[in-house]
Amino acid sequence: MTSIESKTKKSNYEIEIKSGSGHTVLADEPIASGGKNKGMAPDEFLIAGLAACISATLEMYAQRKEWDLQVVHTSIKFIDGEKSNDIPSIQTDIRLEGNLDEDQKKRLMVIAGKCPIHKMLTTGMEINASLM
Secondary structure: OOOEEEEEOOOOOOEEEEEOOOOEEEEOOOHHHOOOOOOEOHHHHHHHHHHHHHHHHHHHHHHHHOOEEEEEEEEEEEEOOOOOOOOOEEEEEEEEEEEOOHHHHHHHHHHHOOOHHHHHHHHOOOOOOOOO
């Protein structure tokens, strides 16, 4: 099971985040939102996780198939809805480097949509909150 713990810091909106695997990162809000921009904002963490998941999933798949995938580039944008009740969207652009034919590239694009984070974001999940 993956776990994260976070704790607010004294600086407005600065959050220390610790993973169960031993990594520590800072989150913060942009200056325009009252933060000090010391770390990524929560929406940036969300799409960063998607970028990492897509890249790793494609690398694993290509390695198993022994395909010459050398580099995966992702460009991901979180797009707010135009109106307050519009559903936001995520635009993902992927560039693949390596000696790959068109069929391999098409298959990798299908696989990109099967990474665990992509599945969570598109099929939904239950989030339960409790007071500790």
